[in-house]
Amino acid sequence: MKTYSYEEAFEESLKYFSGDELAARVWVNKYAMKDSYGSIYEKSPADMHWRIANELARVEKKYPNPLTSEELFKLLDKFKYIVPQGSPMTGIGNNYQVASLSNCFVIGVEGPGDSYGGIIKMDEEQVQLMKRRGGVGHDLSHIRPKGSPVKNSALTSTGIVPFMERYSNSTREVAQDGRRGALMLSVSIKHPDSEAFIDAKMTEGKITGANVSVKIDDEFMTAAINDKGYIQQYPIYSETPTTVKEIKAKSLWEKIVHNAWKSAEPGVLFWDTIIKESVPDCYADLGYRTVSTNPCGEIPLCPYDSCRLLAINLYSYVENPFTDKAKFNFDLFKKHVALAQRIMDDIIDLELEKIETILSKIKSDPENEEVKRTEYNLWQKIYKKTGQGRRTGVGITAEGDMLAALNLRYGTEEATDFSEEVHKTIALAAYNASVDMAKERGAFEVYDTDREANNPFINRLKDADSALYEKMKKYGRRNIACLTIAPTGTTSLMTQTTSGIEPVFLPVYKRRRKVNPNDTNVRVDFVDETGDAFEEYIVFHHKFVTWMEAKGYNPAKRYTQEEIDKLVEESPYNKATSNDVDWLMKVKMQGRIQKWVDHSISVTINLPNDVNEELVNKLYVEAWKAGCKGCTVYRDGSRSGVLIATEPKKDKEKESKEALAEGLLIPSMPTNPEVLKRPSELEADVVRFQNNKEKWVAFVGLYDGRPYEIFTGLQDDEEGISLPKSVVSGKIIKNVDEAGNKRYDFQFQNKRGYKTTIEGLSEKFNKEYWNYAKLISGVLRWGMPIDQVVKLVSSLQLDSESINNWKNGVERALKRYVQNGTKATGTKCPNCGNETLIYQEGCLICTTCGSSRCG
Structure with missing residues (x-):
């Protein structure tokens, strides 16, 4: 099968997304079909959509009135109507990797x-x-x-x-x-x-x-x-x-x-x-x-059940968006919801095939039967539960853009009323489709009308559509549960809409493009600390551009900040961003929509840094009263405030407080210098990573859970270290001989419970690595914040390629310990040029444009 270079796939995808670099890179990096070696087998999302459509059509042929590949492709193409999420998008029809389709x-x-x-x-x-x-x-x-x-x-x-x-x-x-x-x-x-x-x-x-x-x-x-x-x-x-x-x-x-x-x-x-x-x-x-x-x-x-997710792009059902003739096409929408539910049921059949492949692979693996037993039994249980209940996860994306396109402001009563009507429509259409499939394909194995007679959700459907309920009593239902609202994340970058149920993050933001100041016709708006010159330009949210065009504004024109502010104020996105929306109204909206979602809703209430705890209390209580199934709040910058200070002792207290106020001490580290002496033993994490197909390993010594020292280099190499893959932690033991020479050993417990010691970590790796590691360990021991240590390592100017690999490995190892939400100060997003990067699960995420960079 033909393969493509990254550049070929990116260029073709760039055309597909009409020049949207972020969407193109997300697709190539995360969703293009690849094998386990990273070879790319698809040139653009059109190839992916044909792959998915052909597989779904193959399943459809097993049942009456099958959909064709062409019909399915039209639903998927351009991410316009129906969007399988994550694992289904990457895994359907991909025979190069043995993986589940479940999210x-x-x-x-x-x-x-x-x-x-x-x-x-x-x-x-x-x-x-x-x-x-x-x-x-x-x-x-x-x-x-x-x-x-x-x-x-x-x-x-x-x-x-x-x-x-x-x-x-x-x-x-x-x-x-x-x-x-x-x-x-x-x-x-x-x-x-x-x-x-x-x-x-x-x-x-x-x-x-x-x-x-x-x-x-x-x-x-x-x-x-x-x-x-x-x-x-x-x-x-x-x-x-x-x-x-x-x-x-x-x-x-x-x-x-x-x-x-x-x-x-x-x-x-x-x-x-x-x-x-x-x-x-x-x-x-x-x-x-x-x-x-x-x-x-x-x-x-329930235990050993799983779910696959799919999103319906709500924006695509708004006709004449952002005009006084804007309306929502409920007829087309109901038709597509029914097809989405049908596609989800087809994906269950494809998942059962994938699990059969997984079970076959486990059988053929070289390990003995005792080692394989737990994994094999696990997938057998999942196979049974998947086939018996046939649970699906039909959801949505672009709620924020849908409301704006209808000239409704997110967070108002009028907008919430409309959203509730949309989700009621989804529930009735999806359940009708599941009942129709039960008639054609058979009900899920344990369906029983009497068991469900007192369920509030089922009775809500019964009150809204008595004919549906009578039909369900007669034929049963194909799926035990059907609906959810998940965070659509990178999917929304490809639909070029707002994410999930959330409002727009920002309708307008700035990006910077590096330029050569000596070129002709170049405007320099910004020069950074290294002397690099940048041109600043405005980036509009995709659907904000559609609004501008509908109102006769030219998106290509250069606008002043004052003009931009006026545009936003005139638009339906005004006071409807994630930071502007009335928080209590958002909770009430979630509760009203939840009544029409049989699973749950993933939604985060974003709060500014200066809100007090009483507001969080009020939001949680209101969420409970409103009928929400769960609630999460995120106060801006809150995750970086998690650290617990070690209390200063006795007469040191005043001195320590003064030092803290002057920024001389880090509150997460002990303030007594005696405590800073390295203990003879430290708990340690083992972090493995790969650079340019070379396998590396890092030993990170921890003091009170915080990185205190690091040793790293090549593993399984003549000059490196051999370590069982099962080892993820242990102890670093410091030994000092009579002459004062220091040696650091790593000790771990093997599978049989015996302690194993690898002597002389400092001798196992290249001396140059060891010297740089001493430098990094030194700043760790004196309490420099981890994100700043990462920045220090990143800024090292090194000539040797192998040492640069070492540097990258240290960065990766230490990023794991940076608290989620910590701002990467002084670091610009490579995509939009803004200093709005935060650490999240070891990756840098841009809160302006949504791009992410890991490793």
């Missing part, structure tokens, strides 16, 4: 599950799913609380938090060679260790590989609002619990609010609402009891 999974336990065997089994299952690029969620409420008696040499349980760290570290281990794991950990507020869970991520460097959400019941919310007591117990659902304690609900609630205000976590899941509204939970006794959610929270799932 997300939840795993669980059978029986008590709080034994070490059960906990480690879940750890292995999590890793096996992540290596197939699936996001994973699981609940920790089954683990006994700290101090509980156990029948082993430990005598008492360590509680939840150490296992949070274990699962988090496993996620980071899978996040190698360009793959990033995604994990959601949840726990019930009723669990006696829930406070420790809520606090777990407030210390720098802890649980960095997971999102965390607390499952809150109505009883707790009522007690918190009314300042009443609340009973925690373990097991949480037992009538005869072994542990019982009464707490002040208000105090724990205030901690949740404070931590969310300070660090954007934990998120909250209103669990009684989730369970009460959940259609699959009508079949809880048959294995469909919801236990947790996927990493972004939009799909609550």
